Amino acid sequence: MTLLTLIRHSQLRRFYRSFSPLFPSSSSSSLKPVTDQHTLLTQDELTEVNLLLPRLCLSNQLNTATHLAITALLTNPPLDAISLSALLDSLASQSDMAMPMSLLTRLKHSPMSQHHVAPINNMLVAAYFRKGKPKEALKVFNWMVRSGSPFKLEEKFCGILVDGFCRSGMVLEALKVLRAMVAADICPHGVLRKVVYRGLLREARIREAMELNKALYCDCEGMNKVVDLLDTMIVNWIDSLHGQITKIPLERDRAKLSEKGSVD
Numbered sequence: 001m002t003l004l005t006l007i008r009h010s011q012l013r014r015f016y017r018s019f020s021p022l023f024p025s026s027s028s029s030s031l032k033p034v035t036d037q038h039t040l041l042t043q044d045e046l047t048e049v050n051l052l053l054p055r056l057c058l059s060n061q062l063n064t065a066t067h068l069a070i071t072a073l074l075t076n077p078p079l080d081a082i083s084l085s086a087l088l089d090s091l092a093s094q095s096d097m098a099m100p101m102s103l104l105t106r107l108k109h110s111p112m113s114q115h116h117v118a119p120i121n122n123m124l125v126a127a128y129f130r131k132g133k134p135k136e137a138l139k140v141f142n143w144m145v146r147s148g149s150p151f152k153l154e155e156k157f158c159g160i161l162v163d164g165f166c167r168s169g170m171v172l173e174a175l176k177v178l179r180a181m182v183a184a185d186i187c188p189h190g191v192l193r194k195v196v197y198r199g200l201l202r203e204a205r206i207r208e209a210m211e212l213n214k215a216l217y218c219d220c221e222g223m224n225k226v227v228d229l230l231d232t233m234i235v236n237w238i239d240s241l242h243g244q245i246t247k248i249p250l251e252r253d254r255a256k257l258s259e260k261g262s263v264d
Contacts, residue, residue, distance in 0.1 A: 041075045046082065054086040062090055066099045070106050073116050084123065092127035097136060100124055104143065114150060122157050129164035137164060138173055145180055153184045159192050166199035172237050174199060179230040182223045188216060208233050 041049070049072045056065035065087050072082055091100040104120065107113045121140055128137040141161055144151050158181040165174035178188065178196060188196070193216050200209035212233065215226045 041072060041077055046072075046077060050083045053083060057086045057090040062087075062094070062099055066091070066103055070103055073107060073113050074110055076112050079116050079119050084120065088120070088123045089127050092124065092131050092133065092136070097139060100140075101143070104140075108150065117151060118154055118157060122160060125157070125164065126160050129160070129168065132168075134165060134168040134170050134173070137161060138170075141177060153181060153186060155181070155186050155189075158186060159189075162188075162192055163195050166195050169202075171196075171199040171203050172234065175230055175234055175237070179227060179234065182226050182230065185223065187223070193217070
């Protein structure tokens with residue numbers, strides 16, 4: 001069943017104007033927020049959407065599936081009423097982030113639907129980590145915390161990121177998320193502390209692991225010291241990376257001079 005057929009032959013036909021960006025004949029250039037109480041999705045309509053979304057994903061019609069999800073979410077249903085797992089999993093498999101960012105941005109600009117962004121982000125970054133794409137997960141985090149963002153960090157989102165980065169060998173990025181988390185007065189729970197501790201040990205940063213672990217256990221109520229410690233750790237780590245980058249060409253130059261001297 002095509003989306004056009006669904007609109008013509010089901011109770012979703014009254015949403016035609018909301019779906020208009022999917023059709024060339026439409027003059028509308030953007031999706032319109034649905035605020036009228038008479039345009040709320042019924043249970044039958046939600047069922048039809050949930051049946052259609054995975055079909056669209058399987059047929060690789062991801063642009064259409066994304067617009068359908070946006071339009072349905074703009075009617076402000078309970079998030080668990082719409083099955084987004086297949087769509088988000090498919091979007092996380094794409095070579096670029098255009099469609100997932102379109103979904104997030106559209107919801108961001110609809111005040112009634114902004115509350116859907118946090119749980120969707122939880123599922124999206126988890127999908128990126130499952131597919132071995134931690135850099136894409138980092139981009140979602142940066143989008144959430146950029147200047148002017150209306151969103152507040154939540155413990156579950158940060159926990160997924162910290163755990164995912166540590167498992168992916170991106171412990172520095174995990175520390176950056178942890179720093180933002182602590183600055184937002186979110187205290188890392190015991191499991192997350194262990195994840196960070198073990199991540200630092202794997203990087204042979206034993207002293208930093210012990211200092212941070214102690215600070216997190218002692219200062220969970222007053223996190224300023226933890227923020228300062230994380231700032232210092234992050235800066236020192238970045239400086240050490242820069243030192244390694246400049247050290248490589250210097251060693252190459254010395255090797256060339258040594259070879260030249262032996263030839264002479």
